[in-house]
Amino acid sequence: MHSAGRILIVDRDRKSRDLVSAFLTYQGYDVIHSENDALIFDTIRDQEVVIVIAELTHLRSIAPAFMEQAKKISPALVLIGHGSNDEKLPHPTHTDSFFFLPQPLNLDELESLVMRAAESQALRLLDTADDNGRHPHKLCSAMIGKSAPMLTLFDMIVKIAESTATVLIQGESGTGKELAARAIHQLSDRSSRNFVPVNCAAIPDDLLESELFGHVKGSFTGAYANRAGRFEMADKGTLFLDEIGDMKPSLQVKILRALQGKEFEPVGSSKPQKVDVRIIAATNKDLEQLVASRDFREDLYYRLSVIPITIPPLRERREDIPLLIHSFLTRFNSDRKHAVKGFSRETLDILCSYGWPGNVRELENLVERVVILKDSGFITPDDLPEKYLAGQTQVQVPPLPATDELPAGGICLNSAVEAFENNLIQQALLRTKGNKKEAAALLKLKRTTLIEKLKKKNLVYSEE
Ligand SMILES: Nc1ncnc2c1ncn2[C@@H]1O[C@H](COP(=O)(O)OP(=O)(O)OP(=O)(O)O)[C@@H](O)[C@H]1O
Ligand SMILES: [Mg+2]
Numbered sequence: 171m172h173s174a175g176r177i178l179i180v181d182r183d184r185k186s187r188d189l190v191s192a193f194l195t196y197q198g199y200d201v202i203h204s205e206n207d208a209l210i211f212d213t214i215r216d217q218e219v220v221i222v223i224a225e226l227t228h229l230r231s232i233a234p235a236f237m238e239q240a241k242k243i244s245p246a247l248v249l250i251g252h253g254s255n256d257e258k259l260p261h262p263t264h265t266d267s268f269f270f271l272p273q274p275l276n277l278d279e280l281e282s283l284v285m286r287a288a289e290s291q292a293l294r295l296l297d298t299a300d301d302n303g304r305h306p307h308k309l310c311s312a313m314i315g316k317s318a319p320m321l322t323l324f325d326m327i328v329k330i331a332e333s334t335a336t337v338l339i340q341g342e343s344g345t346g347k348e349l350a351a352r353a354i355h356q357l358s359d360r361s362s363r364n365f366v367p368v369n370c371a372a373i374p375d376d377l378l379e380s381e382l383f384g385h386v387k388g389s390f391t392g393a394y395a396n397r398a399g400r401f402e403m404a405d406k407g408t409l410f411l412d413e414i415g416d417m418k419p420s421l422q423v424k425i426l427r428a429l430q431g432k433e434f435e436p437v438g439s440s441k442p443q444k445v446d447v448r449i450i451a452a453t454n455k456d457l458e459q460l461v462a463s464r465d466f467r468e469d470l471y472y473r474l475s476v477i478p479i480t481i482p483p484l485r486e487r488r489e490d491i492p493l494l495i496h497s498f499l500t501r502f503n504s505d506r507k508h509a510v511k512g513f514s515r516e517t518l519d520i521l522c523s524y525g526w527p528g529n530v531r532e533l534e535n536l537v538e539r540v541v542i543l544k545d546s547g548f549i550t551p552d553d554l555p556e557k558y559l560a561g562q563t564q565v566q567v568p569p570l571p572a573t574d575e576l577p578a579g580g581i582c583l584n585s586a587v588e589a590f591e592n593n594l595i596q597q598a599l600l601r602t603k604g605n606k607k608e609a610a611a612l613l614k615l616k617r618t619t620l621i622e623k624l625k626k627k628n629l630v631y632s633e634e
Contacts, residue, residue: 175220175291176200177284178213178245182228183578186275190223193277193589194284196596198514198548207232211243219245221287223280225579226251246287250275250579277585285511289500313349314497317487323350323479330477331357336429338414338474339452341481344531347452348412350481355408360448363407368400371416378421380437383428389438401434404447414474415455415466426470449474484526484533491522494530498537508545517551524558592627595620 177199181187187203194201204213210233213219226249229236248269269283313324330337331354339347348367355365373381380390384399400409411417417425428434429449433442451474460466484491495513503510513521526532536558540549551559594613602608610620 175288176202176218177221177223178210178217178219179203180207180210180222180224180229180232181250183225185576186225186579186581189581189586189589190275190277190280192593193585194281196589196592197281198512198550199284200515210236214243214245220291221246221248221284223248223250223284225249244291246291248280248283248287250280274580274582275585276582277589278582280585288512313346313353314494315487315490316493317489319482319487320490323481326479327353328357330354330479333477334358334360334448336449336474336476337451338457338476338478339450339481340457340478341452341454342483342527342529343454344529345454345481345483346530347454347481348410350479351408351410351412351450351452354450355410355448358408358448360407364404365408365410366400366404367410367412369412370421371413375418375421378418379424382421382425383434383436383443385437386439389436393438396436399434399436401428401445401447402443405445407447409447409449411449411451413453414451415453415457415460417466419465419467422467422470426467426473429470429473484529488522491533492518494533495521495537498534499541502538502541506541506545508541510541510544510546511548513549514551517549517554520551520554520558588627591623595623595627 177194179187179191179194179201180203181190191201191203202213202217202219204210206213214222222245224236224247229249233239246269248271250271250273269287271280271283313320315321315324327350337351337354339350341347351367352365355361368382370378380393380397380399382399382401384397384402385393387393387395411425424434431442432446433444435442457466457471457475461468461471495518499510499512502508521533521536528535536555539555540553544553595609598609598612599606602612606620606624607617610617613620615623
């Protein structure tokens with residue numbers, strides 16, 4: 171698993187193929203070759219290939235219709251060839267899933283295209299209908315997920331949005347309850363009116379009533395003018411009662427009355443006010459238990475839970491983790507103008523097996539933190555805070571194949587030298603089990619020079 175997805179290299183020139191493969195593997199990408207050219211489409215399907223890097227002439231010879239099919243099959247294509255001389259090639263401007271790289275090969279340019287291809291593929295993945303032809307993310311735009319429980323949730327949200335019934339959203343902290351509430355509102359025919367959130371836990375008790383129902387001028391010290399409450403602000407829209415489990419019993423009675431009669435009295439007024447609000451309530455507490463312990467009114471509980479939904483914790487839908495990581499990474503990279511390429515395979519494995527007690531919010535915060543601290547390259551396990559590594563063993567990157575011949579299409583000397591240098595450094599580190607002093611000695615470098623190089627190159631290495 172890798173946050174950029176798997177890359178298939180199709181090139182009959184073994185040396186050039188090995189070089190590209192070594193270079194990208196070294197950068198942290200998940201790279202495979204097609205052993206049998208005739209099976210290229212099977213490989214793409216079976217190995218869940220996301221990006222195909224191919225030498226154009228060779229690709230044409232083994233799969234003449236490939237270019238025409240490129241739109242239908244899902245991987246992005248990075249083609250290497252003599253673009254300006256090839257009239258059959260689409261104009262070498264880059265489209266969403268097609269990237270062209272002229273010969274001679276420049277590995278830096280190749281990598282930047284691979285990054286763009288990975289980016290477009292991730293967007294496409296978010297854009298793709300699932301097996302039943304639904305477009306969940308389009309319906310619940312900000313909610314990301316492709317796991318079975320999330321697809322079920324998306325379906326429910328769509329249905330719920332059609333009605334005006336009261337919804338109770340339960341789920342652990344950070345699972346996306348507010349996001350779900352907003353999605354319901356956005357999909358409903360109330361979307362052009364207000365979505366009004368009230369955090370029942372954050373407003374002081376003595377202000378909550380006026381906050382919800384408003385007050386009339388002079389009703390209490392400081393009430394200098396009439397003021398609309400949240401119920402009134404949400405008229406014809408949606409009122410989101412968040413942290414409902416933390417509401418004082420006295421207010422529970424008043425909320426119940428407002429829900430039952432669809433009317434309420436502002437503080438200091440005896441004139442009831444009518445409103446048309448759709449109520450969505452949320453809590454991370456176990457309301458049934460609060461009812462049992464008499465901390466929450468049973469009648470209010472039944473009134474609220476006409477449609478109960480529960481958002482599963484992240485640990486029960488781990489297949490959403492890479493998708494969420496990618497989406498947060500894209501957002502934070504763009505917010506901070508950083509160019510973090512992705513998460514290395516090892517890092518992603520660690521994060522996919524972590525327990526996530528703080529759920530999606532914790533994951534979002536982690537991605538923000540690593541993007542702040544790192545502005546380019548891949549995130550490696552070294553970049554993670556200690557707690558995510560507990561119980562993990564060191565993972566090492568496999569050694570690279572050597573390149574000693576000039577590929578048929580020529581080569582960019584600088585990138586090749588760089589890849590060669592990286593290869594030797596990596597071998598030295600592997601041989602010394604990550605001991606930088608010994609590795610530096612093997613390479614006849616000062617230890618500090620080696621450390622500097624590792625930092626500059628953003629290389630993955632293992633500590634002793
Ligand atoms: N499925 C999702 N896709 C994308 N972002 C998500 C998803 N679920 C949650 N988030 C993000 O995680 C953060 C927490 O979500 P939200 O505030 O909706 O959680 P919550 O359940 O209300 O948490 P709490 O119980 O702590 O109030 C938000 O920044 C939200 O955008
Ligand atoms: Mg919340």
